[in-house]
Structures are given as C-alpha cells and as structure tokens.
Amino acid sequence: MSELIQNLVLGLLLGGVYALAAAGLSLIFGVMRVINIAHGAFLVLAAFITYTLWHAVGLDPLVATVLTMVVVFALGWLTYQALVRPIRTAPMSSTVLLTFGLALVLEGAMGEIWGNSSTAIRPSYADESFTLGAIFIPKAQLYGGLLAIVVLVVLWLVLTKTWLGRAIRAAAANPASAELVGIKVSAVAATVFGLGIAAAGAGGSITGVLYPFVPGSHYQWIARMLAIVVLGGLGSLNGAVLGAVIFGLAEVLTSAYVSPEWATAVPYAIVFAVLLFRPQGLLGTRLREDAVMA
Amino acid sequence: MNTPRRPRSAPGAAGTPKGMNAATKTTDPVRWVGRGLVALAGLLLVCFPLLSDDIYYQNMIILSLVFAVGASGLSIIAGYAGYISLGQGAFIGVGGYTIGVLATKVPGASAWWWVPVAGVVGGLLALVLGLVSLRSRGPSFVIITVAFLFLVQVIAVNWVSLTGGTAGVTLPLPTWDRDILNWPFHYALVAILAVQLLMAWWIRRTKLRMGLIAIREDETKAATIGINLPVEKVIAFVASSFFVGMAGAVYGYYLTFIDPRGMFSILLSVQIVLALLIGGKASLWGPVLGAFIIEPLNEIANNNLGGGNTRLFLFGGLLVAVVIFLPQGILPAIEELIDKARNRGKAGLSGARIGTGGSLASLTASLTIAEREPDAAPRPLLEVNGLTKSFGGFTAVDGASLVVPEGSITGLIGPNGSGKTTLFNLIDDTIRADSGEVRLAGERIDGLPSWSRAHRGLGRTFQITRLFGDLTVLENVVAAQRSFSLAQLGRIAVSGPEASAAEELLEYVGMRAYRDQKARALSYGQQKMVELAQVLMLDPKLILLDEPAGGINPVLIDRMGEMIRELNSYGKTFLIVEHNMPFVLGLCDPVHVLSRGRTMASGTPEEIQADPAVIDAYLGDDFLLDAAADTEPKVSL
Numbered sequence: 034m035s036e037l038i039q040n041l042v043l044g045l046l047l048g049g050v051y052a053l054a055a056a057g058l059s060l061i062f063g064v065m066r067v068i069n070i071a072h073g074a075f076l077v078l079a080a081f082i083t084y085t086l087w088h089a090v091g092l093d094p095l096v097a098t099v100l101t102m103v104v105v106f107a108l109g110w111l112t113y114q115a116l117v118r119p120i121r122t123a124p125m126s127s128t129v130l131l132t133f134g135l136a137l138v139l140e141g142a143m144g145e146i147w148g149n150s151s152t153a154i155r156p157s158y159a160d161e162s163f164t165l166g167a168i169f170i171p172k173a174q175l176y177g178g179l180l181a182i183v184v185l186v187v188l189w190l191v192l193t194k195t196w197l198g199r200a201i202r203a204a205a206a207n208p209a210s211a212e213l214v215g216i217k218v219s220a221v222a223a224t225v226f227g228l229g230i231a232a233a234g235a236g237g238s239i240t241g242v243l244y245p246f247v248p249g250s251h252y253q254w255i256a257r258m259l260a261i262v263v264l265g266g267l268g269s270l271n272g273a274v275l276g277a278v279i280f281g282l283a284e285v286l287t288s289a290y291v292s293p294e295w296a297t298a299v300p301y302a303i304v305f306a307v308l309l310f311r312p313q314g315l316l317g318t319r320l321r322e323d324a325v326m327a
Numbered sequence: 328m329n330t331p332r333r334p335r336s337a338p339g340a341a342g343t344p345k346g347m348n349a350a351t352k353t354t355d356p357v358r359w360v361g362r363g364l365v366a367l368a369g370l371l372l373v374c375f376p377l378l379s380d381d382i383y384y385q386n387m388i389i390l391s392l393v394f395a396v397g398a399s400g401l402s403i404i405a406g407y408a409g410y411i412s413l414g415q416g417a418f419i420g421v422g423g424y425t426i427g428v429l430a431t432k433v434p435g436a437s438a439w440w441w442v443p444v445a446g447v448v449g450g451l452l453a454l455v456l457g458l459v460s461l462r463s464r465g466p467s468f469v470i471i472t473v474a475f476l477f478l479v480q481v482i483a484v485n486w487v488s489l490t491g492g493t494a495g496v497t498l499p500l501p502t503w504d505r506d507i508l509n510w511p512f513h514y515a516l517v518a519i520l521a522v523q524l525l526m527a528w529w530i531r532r533t534k535l536r537m538g539l540i541a542i543r544e545d546e547t548k549a550a551t552i553g554i555n556l557p558v559e560k561v562i563a564f565v566a567s568s569f570f571v572g573m574a575g576a577v578y579g580y581y582l583t584f585i586d587p588r589g590m591f592s593i594l595l596s597v598q599i600v601l602a603l604l605i606g607g608k609a610s611l612w613g614p615v616l617g618a619f620i621i622e623p624l625n626e627i628a629n630n631n632l633g634g635g636n637t638r639l640f641l642f643g644g645l646l647v648a649v650v651i652f653l654p655q656g657i658l659p660a661i662e663e664l665i666d667k668a669r670n671r672g673k674a675g676l677s678g679a680r681i682g683t684g685g686s687l688a689s690l691t692a693s694l695t696i697a698e699r700e701p702d703a704a705p706r707p708l709l710e711v712n713g714l715t716k717s718f719g720g721f722t723a724v725d726g727a728s729l730v731v732p733e734g735s736i737t738g739l740i741g742p743n744g745s746g747k748t749t750l751f752n753l754i755d756d757t758i759r760a761d762s763g764e765v766r767l768a769g770e771r772i773d774g775l776p777s778w779s780r781a782h783r784g785l786g787r788t789f790q791i792t793r794l795f796g797d798l799t800v801l802e803n804v805v806a807a808q809r810s811f812s813l814a815q816l817g818r819i820a821v822s823g824p825e826a827s828a829a830e831e832l833l834e835y836v837g838m839r840a841y842r843d844q845k846a847r848a849l850s851y852g853q854q855k856m857v858e859l860a861q862v863l864m865l866d867p868k869l870i871l872l873d874e875p876a877g878g879i880n881p882v883l884i885d886r887m888g889e890m891i892r893e894l895n896s897y898g899k900t901f902l903i904v905e906h907n908m909p910f911v912l913g914l915c916d917p918v919h920v921l922s923r924g925r926t927m928a929s930g931t932p933e934e935i936q937a938d939p940a941v942i943d944a945y946l947g948d949d950f951l952l953d954a955a956a957d958t959e960p961k962v963s964l
Binding site: 068116119120123124126127128129130131133134135136137138139140141142144145149252256259263267294295297298300301302304305308309310 | 409411413459462467468469470471473474475477478481482484485593594597600604635636637638639640642643644645646647650651654
C-alpha cells in the first residue's frame with residue numbers, strides 16, 4: 034500500500050515537471066499553430082547548459098535553472114525570427130518539417146559540444162530523500178517538482194493577469210484584428226516562442242537532475258510531450274497540465290507494475306489512440322471548420 | 328481576400344483569348360530534351376554494373392534506388408494527397424524484416440520469393456496508417472506517422488521471438504557468384520523502381536489523382552463533389568507503400584543483417600522526405616532525382632565528414648533550408664523558370680470578357696422530359712425535417728424544415744446569421760447535423776457522407792468559392808466524380824470524354840478560354856462560374872447555390888439568372904440562398920424565410936413580400952418603399 038502511495042506521489046511530482054515542459058509546446062501551438070518538434074531538443078539543450086553551469090561554475094542546478102531559462106528564451110526568440118517567421122503562411126506540415134530539421138541540427142550540435150555519452154547532473158542531495166513513515170521521497174524529485182509548479186504558476190499568471198498575456202490571447206484568437214488594435218503580432222509571437230521554449234528549458238534543467246541524458250534523448254521527450262498535449266488537447270494550457278499529470282502517473286505505474294521495456298511504447302500508443310478516437314483531446318475544442326475564413 | 332476583378336464588359340470586345348500553350352505540348356522541344364535526359368539516365372542505370380565494378384559506387388547506387396522507390400511512393404500520398412509522412416522508412420524496415428524473418432524461418436526456399444510477400448505486408452501496414460489518416464490531417468498526421476515509426480520499432484525490439492530483438496536477424500548469404508554479387512540486387516531494384524514509376528505515371532493521368540489533389544487542396548470541398556475520401560486515401564496509402572515494402576526486402580537481403588535501430592531509423596525517413604521535397608513533391612521524376620542527390624550526400628557525410636553528428640547537421644540543416652528556400656522542389660522550380668521565360672511578353676487573360684455560353688448537349692442529350700400533369704402538385708425533391716445543429720451553447724439551426732418541389736427554383740432568404748449557410752452545410756453533410764431528417768427524392772440521406780449525397784444527385788456551391796487553387800480550371804471541373812467505382816477512378820481524367828464533357832460545361836458558363844489557367848488566378852466572379860460548371864459535372868438533380876449573385880457585377884448577375892432559368896428548363900431543381908432581393912424574388916418560387924435557425928415563413932414571392940413578420944425580421948420597411956419607388960430591379964453591388 035505504501036509502495037502505491039509512494040508511486041502516486043512520485044507520479045504527481047513527475048507530472049508537474051512534464052506539465053511545465055509540455056505547457057510551452059501547447060502555448061506555441063495555441064498562439065501560432067506551429068507544432069514545435071524541436072521542443073524536445075531545446076529541453077535537452079537546457080539540461081546540457083544547466084550541466085555546464087553546475088559542473089564548470091558550481092551553481093546549484095535548480096538555481097541555474099533561472100539562468101538557463103534566460104538563455105533558451107533568447108534562442109527561442111531567435112529561432113522564431115530567423116526560421117519560423119519566414120514561413121508563417123506555409124501549410125502547417127511545413128513548420129513540422131522545419132522544426133524537425135532544427136531538432137536534428139540541435140542534436141548534432143549537442144553531440145559536437147558535449148559528446149554522445151550519457152550525462153548526469155548530480156548535486157550533493159541527489160541521493161538523499163525525505164522519509165515520511167514508510168514513504169521515501171527523493172529530495173531532487175521533491176525540489177524539482179515544486180520548482181516546476183512555481184514556474185508553471187508564474188507562466189499562468191503572465192498569461193492571465195498581464196497586458197502581455199491579453200495580447201497573446203488576442204493574437205491567438207485573431208491575428209489580423211489584434212494587429213488592428215495595436216498589438217505587434219510578430220513581436221508577440223516571437224515572445225511566445227521564447228516563453229514556450231523557456232518553459233521547456235526549465236523542464237530540461239529539472240529533469241536533467243532526475244535522469245541521465247544524451248543528445249538523442251530529445252526523441253523520447255518530444256514523443257512524451259506530444260502525447261501529453263495531444264491527450265490534453267492541443268493549444269489548451271489546462272489540458273497540458275491535466276494530460277501531464279495523467280501521463281506522469283501512467284508512466285510511473287506502468288514501469289513499476291508492468292514492464293519498463295514496454296513503457297517506452299506508452300507515449301506512441303497514446304498519441305495514436307487519442308488522435309484516432311478523440312482528436313480534440315480531453316479539454317480541447319473541435320474547431321468549427323465550416324465558418325467562412327475570409 | 329478576393330478582390331473582385333470585374334471583366335471588362337465593353338460591347339463587342341471580340342476575339343477568344345488564346346489558351347495557354349496547350350496545343351504545342353506534344354511537340355515541345357523542352358519536353359523532348361527532358362525525355363532524352365530521362366532515357367539517358369535510365370540507360371546509365373541499366374548498364375552501370377557492366378561499366379563499374381567499384382563496390383563503393385555500386386553500394387551508393389543500390390541505396391539510391393531504395394531511396395528513389397521510397398520517395399516516389401511517398402509522392403503519391405504526400406505530393407498528390409498532401410499527407411506528408413515521416414514514417415515512410417517504416418515500410419522499408421518492415422519489408423526488410425519480412426524477408427529476414429521468413430528467410431530464416433523457411434530455410435529451404437530462395438529468399439527472392441519473399442520480396443513480393445514483403446510488398447503485401449507493407450501494403451497491409453499502409454492500410455492501417457491509411458485508416459488513421461481518415462481521422463487526422465495536417466500536422467497531427469505528421470505526428471502520427473512519427474509515432475507509427477517508433478511504435479513499429481518498439482515492437483521490433485520487444486517481439487524477440489520473431490525479430491530477435493535488438494540483436495536483429497541475419498539472413499542466409501547469397502548463393503550466386505561473388506563476381507556479380509551486387510547485380511541481382513541492382514537489377515531487382517531497377518525493376519521495382521520502373522514498376523513504381525509506371526504506376527505513378529499512370530496514376531498521374533487518372534481521376535484518382537484529381538481526387539487526391541482535391542483532397543490535398545480542400546478535403547471538405549472534395550467530399551461535396553463526390554470524392555470518396557476514405558477509399559481514395561486508403562488506395563493511395565497502399566499504392567504509396569507496396570513497392571516500398573518490396574524495395575525494403577531487397578535492401579534487407581542486400582544488407583543480410585537487419586536490426587531495429589538501422590531499419591527503423593528516423594534519419595532514413597527524413598532522407599526520404601528530403602529526397603521528395605528537394606526533387607519536387609508532386610512531380611514524377613523529382614523524387615528519383617532527389618534520391619540520387621540525397622543518398623550520395625549521405626555517403627559523403629558518412630565517409631568523408633565523420634558521420635554521426637555531421638549527418639544530423641547536414642540533413643537537419645537541409646530540411647530547414649529546403650522548407651524555407653525551395654518549398655516547391657528542383658524540377659518544378661526549373662519548369663516554372665522555363666515557363667516564365669517562354670511566356671515573357673505574352674499578354675495574360677486578365678480582363679478578357681467572360682464568354683456568353685454555348686449549348687448544353689451533354690446535359691440535354693440524356694434528358695428525358697418528365698410527363699407532368701399540370702394540375703398535380705409537384706413531387707418534393709428535397710425534404711428537410713426538424714434539422715438541428717448546435718455549436719457549443721449556440722443553436723445555429725434549430726429544427727428547420729422546408730420542402731423543395733421537383734423542378735422548382737426555390738429561394739432561401741433570411742437575415743445574416745439566421746443559419747442559411749449552416750443549413751446548406753447540414754444538407755450536404757459539410758457538417759453533420761445533430762438531429763433531423765433530410766430526404767432527397769424520397770430517400771433518406773441524412774446518414775450518408777457528402778460524396779454519397781453528391782452521387783445521389785446533390786450539388787452545391789459555396790458562398791466564398793472553394794475551387795482547388797493549384798488546379799487548372801479544366802482540372803477543377805474534371806475532378807468531380809459523378810458516381811463511385813474503382814473503374815472510374817482509373818479513367819483518364821485530362822483527355823478523352825471526361826475532358827470534353829468538362830470543356831462543354833466550361834463553354835456553357837463562358838469560361839472555356841480560361842481552361843488552362845490556375846483557378847487561383849481567376850477573379851471571384853469567374854470562380855463562381857467555374858464552381859457552377861464543376862457542380863454541373865456531377866449532373867445533379869438538385870443544385871444548392873450559396874449566394875450566386877453575391878460580389879459579382881450586374882452583367883454577370885443577369886447571366887447567372889439566365890443560366891439558372893435555362894438549367895431549370897432542362898430539369899434541374901435549385902435551392903438558392905441570396906441577399907439580392909430582386910434577384911431572388913424575380914427568380915424563385917417558392918421562397919422560404921429562415922430566422923434564428925427556423926423556417927418562419929414559406930410561400931410565393933408575393934406572399935413573402937407581404938408577410939408582416941418577414942418585413943419585420945428581414946426585409947425592413949425600406950424595402951417596401953424602395954420597391955414602390957422604382958420599378959427597375961435593384962441590384963446590390
């Protein structure tokens with residue numbers, strides 16, 4: 034029984050981290066209808082940057098997260114301006130191919146810079162845990178999960194309580210009209226791209242402490258995050274959080290009670306099943322397709 | 328969006344504008360140069376093993392052939408139907424595994440027997456992916472194909488008893504002379520590529536391809552002109568993978584060792600997509616050209632540039648660059664340049680006057696004049712009963728009921744947002760109704776998909792025209808499919824009886840001169856005319872017109888009215904949504920009035936004009952004053 038509770042708690046904490054990573058993907062899709070396949074690569078890149086800040090500079094990895102977020106925000110902003118913006122009007126599949134290509138380039142770059150062997154961030158508390166009766170909660174897991182929730186709440190506040198947030202939602206709802214009322218849509222879009230990738234970056238820093246990683250890890254990450262946002266409903270932030278929690282629990286429970294080998298198939302199976310049976314996801318709404326698009 | 332460019336209506340502006348270089352196509356020197364190059368390349372490919380015994384180049388050519396089959400297959404589904412797949416490599420892998428597993432489990436037989444079996448397995452797997460595509464399109468589909476590839480890989484890793492897991496499968500070594508070791512692989516792949524290209528070439532000319540391109544351009548619209556979406560997509564998926572499975576089997580045999588990492592590598596799929604994009608998505612030879620560019624690059628990256636990370640840089644970077652700078656691909660880009668150079672200085676068709684029509688032999692020839700008792704009430708052709716559709720909390724159509732008598736021109740009017748277009752969408756299943764009944768000629772059609780409704784005689788135009796912009800005017804019209812049969816899909820679309828029927832209809836709507844223009848180049852009014860011809864190609868009993876007179880000039884409005892009357896005299900029934908009151912009231916009888924998703928009044932134009940409820944809800948008091956003031960029909964521009 035206590036083992037189950039422990040797994041549930043771990044699943045929830047992991048879900049928080051997943052939610053943070055996937056929220057950025059969902060945000061980017063919601064505002065500019067771009068499915069950023071490079072999201073996983075940015076996440077792993079952030080893990081490597083945090084690794085360097087910890088290993089070479091000696092910063093605590095969870096503190097370094099803030100710095101990492103700034104760096105990947107800038108990278109995201111640049112990516113939008115240099116790559117995504119020129120093909121804003123192209124069909125959506127083009128941006129999928131483009132960001133896929135970017136993911137491969139980032140993978141190659143990380144391999145060149147940090148090498149292709151397994152890397153791990155191990156702060157002093159990596160092996161310590163809190164004990165609560167029969168339940169063990171590793172410290173890294175707890176700190177990481179809490180930090181993820183804090184960043185997620187900040188992101189949510191930015192989106193709902195600030196002028197920027199309203200501008201973002203206006204640009205998402207109707208770019209042409211947003212432009213008419215004085216919102217610079219392309220500037221907003223670049224900011225959103227940066228914010229989304231910064232969120233993934235925070236997720237990357239935290240998971241870098243929890244699991245070892247290699248440049249090629251980004252395939253698993255993008256598969257996970259896609260499964261989460263597709264499950265929750267593309268473009269819905271609440272959906273991403275819900276999807277992440279379900280997914281985190283499912284993953285912890287599958288590898289604990291079924292088999293870790295088949296657990297790798299879980300995200301792909303979820304993507305397949307959801308897109309087949311409920312393409313709008315749990316909280317997404319089906320777009321009205323018949324309305325006149327003028 | 329569509330700024331209506333009005334055709335000049337100077338009286339007597341004579342002369343039919345010349346069609347694009349249609350007549351010169353067969354004797355075109357550029358075309359012959361192209362054919363010569365293709366023949367030369369083919370010859371080189373066939374003779375290659377005789378000319379060179381360098382294993383490095385033999386290997387490069389064999390892999391290029393595998394890529395070429397993969398990319399050419401992909402062009403059918405990605406180029407024509409617009410479903411870009413990053414899972415194409417899965418079929419090569421599955422082909423390889425089919426031959427690997429069967430050759431080791433059935434040791435007696437020659438491994439070559441399993442090559443066609445691998446094609447069948449690939450085709451069956453594509454059937455599954457095709458079924459998936461019925462539910463998702465665009466980016467979700469690309470994601471699903473990646474998930475598909477990884478899922479197949481995970482299965483190959485974990486189904487150890489069949490696949491040997493990560494350790495892989497080792498095939499029996501070839502038994503023939505070592506001197507010609509690679510020859511059988513080379514020629515088997517050349518043969519598979521030849522058959523694949525032959526199939527692609529044949530598909531290019533058929534109605535199937537028109538249907539697929541229509542699906543790429545606008546799936547919902549495609550369904551309304553009778554294109555059976557699931558069947559055509561599934562056929563395309565199977566066609567796009569059958570020969571790829573076979574090529575995968577030859578590839579597997581050639582490697583003699585198969586493991587999940589190599590066979591289901593995402594990079595393989597990326598390279599196939601790259602080959603397709605670089606060469607030209609929808610062209611016949613483009614994917615082959617692309618394959619013979621990408622594979623050698625791959626070898627160079629592997630052998631001279633350090634492999635691994637460099638390959639990722641190279642192919643990732645190429646993918647980014649191609650999407651941004653060369654979205655149409657090399658061959659189409661060259662074609663465009665040649666076209667531009669040749670047409671420089673030639674006047675376009677813009678501003679040419681729309682023709683005034685011709686006869687309708689194809690419609691009138693098959694016409695049987697129905698014996699109608701003058702006194703008997705006409706049979707209802709379309710009956711709508713209690714049709715309802717809600718979007719979230721908003722009920723757009725709320726139990727609407729109406730009847731369209733056979734042989735009538737029925738009008739449907741109502742304020743903006745009263746649910747007229749939504750009602751049309753429900754009648755032709757562009758969106759599915761929540762509840763209610765639709766009968767066409769007595770038969771219930773509310774459970775049927777759009778294309779079946781079209782096959783039963785329902786045609787429909789859209790308020791904002793929805794032509795397939797990248798197709799020519801003629802292709803737009805022949806894309807319509809009157810009925811569904813596999814034989815019809817195989818019919819040649821761009822020449823022969825289909826094309827001449829389409830030309831006749833274009834002549835009728837006055838758009839024949841624009842036959843070879845891309846539909847997107849036409850003005851809004853011209854598009855309306857072409858869309859009408861497209862719908863007529865279905866030979867429908869009932870035609871729903873959504874604002875036929877909206878946004879077009881007065882001359883064209885008159886012509887539209889004339890055509891509707893004439894078609895009606897040939898037995899076509901119409902249901903027309905229109906805001907131009909003089910147009911509706913002069914043309915239609917009966918007229919239904921829709922308000923808040925319900926039919927609030929029905930009757931003759933006179934009854935409707937006099938109905939106080941209608942005046943209050945829609946026409947307004949001004950309408951009566953205006954109508955009293957001038958006897959001339961008023962035309963809204």
